[in-house]
Amino acid sequence: MSAQATSAAEPQRNYLNADYGIKSWLLTTDHKRIGLMYLLTMTLFFFLGGAFAVAIRLELATPHGDLVESETYNKLFTMHGVIMIFFFLIPSIPAVLGNFLLPLMLGARDLAFPRLNLLTWYLFTIGGVFTLYAVVSGGVDTGWTFYTPYSSTYANTHVIATALGVFITGFSSILTGLNFIVTTHKMRAPGLTWFRLPLFVWAHYATSLIQILGTPVLATAILLVGIERLFGVGIFDPKLGGDPVLFQHLFWFYSHPAVYIMILPSMGVISELISTFARKRVFGYSFIAMSSLAIAILGFFVWGHHMFVSGQSVYAGVVFSLLSMLVAVPSAVKVFNWTATLYKGSIQFSTPMIYALGFLGLFTIGGLTGLFLATLAVDVHVHDTYFVVAHFHYIMVGGALMAYLGGLHFWWPKITGRMYPEFLGKISAVIIFLGFNLTFFPQFLLGYLGMPRRYHVYPDEFQVLNVLSSAGASILGLGYLIPMAYLVWSLKYGKRAPSNPWRASGLEWTTPSPPATFNFDRTPVVTTEAYHYSEELGAPRTGTDVREVEIV
Amino acid sequence: MSDPGGAVLHQFDDLDQQVEAGRLGMWAFLIQEVLFFGGMFAVYAVYRHRFPESFAEGSHHLDVLLGGVNTVILIGSSLTAALAVHAAERGHARGIVTWLVGTIVLGGAFLGVKAVEYSHKFHDGLIPGSGFVSAQFETENVEVFYSLYFVLTGMHALHMVIGVGIMIWLIALTLRGYITKERQQYIEFFGLYWHFVDIVWIFLFPLLYLLGRHG
Ligand SMILES: [Cu+2]
Numbered sequence: 089m090s091a092q093a094t095s096a097a098e099p100q101r102n103y104l105n106a107d108y109g110i111k112s113w114l115l116t117t118d119h120k121r122i123g124l125m126y127l128l129t130m131t132l133f134f135f136l137g138g139a140f141a142v143a144i145r146l147e148l149a150t151p152h153g154d155l156v157e158s159e160t161y162n163k164l165f166t167m168h169g170v171i172m173i174f175f176f177l178i179p180s181i182p183a184v185l186g187n188f189l190l191p192l193m194l195g196a197r198d199l200a201f202p203r204l205n206l207l208t209w210y211l212f213t214i215g216g217v218f219t220l221y222a223v224v225s226g227g228v229d230t231g232w233t234f235y236t237p238y239s240s241t242y243a244n245t246h247v248i249a250t251a252l253g254v255f256i257t258g259f260s261s262i263l264t265g266l267n268f269i270v271t272t273h274k275m276r277a278p279g280l281t282w283f284r285l286p287l288f289v290w291a292h293y294a295t296s297l298i299q300i301l302g303t304p305v306l307a308t309a310i311l312l313v314g315i316e317r318l319f320g321v322g323i324f325d326p327k328l329g330g331d332p333v334l335f336q337h338l339f340w341f342y343s344h345p346a347v348y349i350m351i352l353p354s355m356g357v358i359s360e361l362i363s364t365f366a367r368k369r370v371f372g373y374s375f376i377a378m379s380s381l382a383i384a385i386l387g388f389f390v391w392g393h394h395m396f397v398s399g400q401s402v403y404a405g406v407v408f409s410l411l412s413m414l415v416a417v418p419s420a421v422k423v424f425n426w427t428a429t430l431y432k433g434s435i436q437f438s439t440p441m442i443y444a445l446g447f448l449g450l451f452t453i454g455g456l457t458g459l460f461l462a463t464l465a466v467d468v469h470v471h472d473t474y475f476v477v478a479h480f481h482y483i484m485v486g487g488a489l490m491a492y493l494g495g496l497h498f499w500w501p502k503i504t505g506r507m508y509p510e511f512l513g514k515i516s517a518v519i520i521f522l523g524f525n526l527t528f529f530p531q532f533l534l535g536y537l538g539m540p541r542r543y544h545v546y547p548d549e550f551q552v553l554n555v556l557s558s559a560g561a562s563i564l565g566l567g568y569l570i571p572m573a574y575l576v577w578s579l580k581y582g583k584r585a586p587s588n589p590w591r592a593s594g595l596e597w598t599t600p601s602p603p604a605t606f607n608f609d610r611t612p613v614v615t616t617e618a619y620h621y622s623e624e625l626g627a628p629r630t631g632t633d634v635r636e637v638e639i640v
Numbered sequence: 641m642s643d644p645g646g647a648v649l650h651q652f653d654d655l656d657q658q659v660e661a662g663r664l665g666m667w668a669f670l671i672q673e674v675l676f677f678g679g680m681f682a683v684y685a686v687y688r689h690r691f692p693e694s695f696a697e698g699s700h701h702l703d704v705l706l707g708g709v710n711t712v713i714l715i716g717s718s719l720t721a722a723l724a725v726h727a728a729e730r731g732h733a734r735g736i737v738t739w740l741v742g743t744i745v746l747g748g749a750f751l752g753v754k755a756v757e758y759s760h761k762f763h764d765g766l767i768p769g770s771g772f773v774s775a776q777f778e779t780e781n782v783e784v785f786y787s788l789y790f791v792l793t794g795m796h797a798l799h800m801v802i803g804v805g806i807m808i809w810l811i812a813l814t815l816r817g818y819i820t821k822e823r824q825q826y827i828e829f830f831g832l833y834w835h836f837v838d839i840v841w842i843f844l845f846p847l848l849y850l851l852g853r854h855g
Binding site for chain 2: 196199202274301311323329
């Protein structure tokens with residue numbers, strides 16, 4: 089391997105400067121470039137979904153519906169949900185960080201099926217275009233859950249275009265999962281046994297299983313709704329003998345596991361961040377690895393907790409309640425192990441670590457309130473209130489999104505070859521943490537006091553908490569704009585990144601920043617377990633270390 | 641690194657790795673297909689359990705003879721597909737083309753018979769939606785049966801059409817000399833897909849045409 093290539097001069101040939109033409113991006117099969125294309129598309133969707141959230145919080149600042157009509161409000165929360173879930177959260181970490189990192193972490197030149205990988209981006213984008221069409225041509229108002237018979241018979245908004253968008257994007261998700269599974273099985277470098285894999289890889293493997301096993305059922309459900317809506321056949325419509333609750337079963341059979349599609353990859357990110365910035369091997373490595381699989385499997389048997397009040401049998405409710413509590417166990421195993429990793433670690437409060445610590449607190453709150461909701465009697469009280477809204481935002485935004493941002497900062501030097509400004513990074517991580525809590529903690533209280541979700545008019549006594557929430561949302565929004573600005577700024581003005589700025593242990597850090605097109609000059613041979621922080625590596629940092637770890 | 645015939649793609653070390661990756665990918669794809677049809681079969685099971693008489697009455701209006709003929713045709717097409725795979729294993733380009741053409745003919749025959757059945761249903765007022773004549777039935781909710789009949793057989797037929805498209809592409813590749821012994825997996829993986837589509841029908845035929853017929 090060529091020695092010491094890093095200096096202030098133009099970096100050596102890498103995947104970014106290999107070619108500059110637009111075709112070299114749109115027709116690329118390089119997993120790193122595809123990851124970047126996802127990053128760009130998804131950031132657009134994130135800010136679009138965020139714009140709907142802004143409108144929602146503005147409307148809710150006052151108890152009267154003085155900004156929008158109720159029909160418009162229905163569209164706002166529907167499109168916020170559809171875009172954030174299907175076009176941001178589900179693909180976010182796997183499609184951006186997973187795509188970029190999986191082959192690097194495995195010591196491979198690319199994913200097993202590079203062209204299929206490119207196809208997933210096109211499917212994602214085409215699905216996005218259908219959904220955008222629905223947005224600009226008047227929107228859709230069914231809620232992101234598309235409950236029948238409203239969605240199939242009564243809604244007079246753009247259900248078909250939206251459903252088609254979600255359906256197509258689903259294939260993108262399935263094929264990404266398929267690619268990751270095959271790559272993890274067949275493309276590991278010599279010596280990289282299953283229990284030497286980074287936990288990021290384990291998490292993505294478990295996620296991919298859910299993508300393959302769950303997403304097709306969502307496709308079935310959406311297909312049946314579409315057919316019923318287009319041709320007026322009776323599948324879910326009770327007038328024609330159909331059963332609307334059956335749709336809910338199919339929908340949640342996917343959409344509960346989909347929660348784990350969103351949160352498992354972020355757990356993988358957190359394992360990497362915590363071990364790097366505590367400079368310790370992750371405590372209970374195999375427990376964390378196995379708990380990912382346990383979550384993936386158990387997650388398929390809890391969907392009924394969304395239907396405690398939908399007329400499902402009470403015995404089914406009891407079983408689903410019990411199983412839902414069981415699925416909290418592997419999540420708790422992870423949290424305890426991360427905490428144990430922090431214990432007596434030499435902790436370094438870099439930006440990614442602040443996000444990781446934020447994740448720990450927020451995910452724990454989100455997880456524990458999930459237990460409230462899994463409890464039958466409590467759920468009857470808080471079902472369809474802001475308590476639920478706060479709960480899943482603690483998981484999705486406090487958990488998945490914090491980890492996504494933490495991971496993005498952590499691997500930004502590897503991805504772009506540039507350092508981001510650390511001070512601004514820390515400031516905005518703290519702003520996001522505070523803004524998030526101010527936005528969503530009041531919603532727990534609102535829900536517990538009985539404010540239902542999905543209404544834009546509410547009794548006056550709820551206004552104080554709603555104003556707090558809206559104020560928090562504006563802080564949160566600002567918090568997201570700062571990284572957006574300085575990350576873009578860093579592309580041109582950031583310090584050039586050394587190959588391993590964090591002195592982390594993964595294989596990806598043995599490549600130059602940014603890596604060459606085929607990642608490794610020679611296939612690396614792995615001889616140690618993951619997170620191998622020896623005494624020497626664990627020692628406090630002395631200047632910037634640009635030493636390249638000898639591979640082979 | 642060994643690369644006989646230049647068939648190894650850049651991301652793989654050798655042909656073995658490439659073949660194994662492709663095979664695992666194909667099986668993973670079929671698993672998601674199982675789940676896709678599984679969702680529809682689950683819907684079928686729920687409604688069959690809820691309306692057993694309607695389902696029995698509905699299935700009486702299906703043409704068992706045509707359905708049976710189609711079952712035989714499709715099993716025959718599985719044989720020709722298997723023979724195409726066999727020819728690919730031995731690198732016989734002519735054999736591949738012959739047997740794939742045979743599979744296309746049988747698949748086309750199946751789709752033709754299916755089209756005849758659909759047009760009969762149309763004339764009999766059995767197309768769900770506004771044109772459905774429910775007065776001809778003694779039980780209610782037969783429309784649910786026919787909704788599922790069309791969704792299930794329609795999705796199956798769609799998979800067959802896609803399969804025919806893939807075969808045309810494979811024949812073109814073979815004629816251009818691209819499918820060598822080192823690239824026999826193209827045919828093997830298609831064979832897996834085609835057998836899967838056949839197996840779906842092997843479930844559909846009894847569930848839709850036979851079950852409860854003499855009840
Ligand atoms: Cu759930």
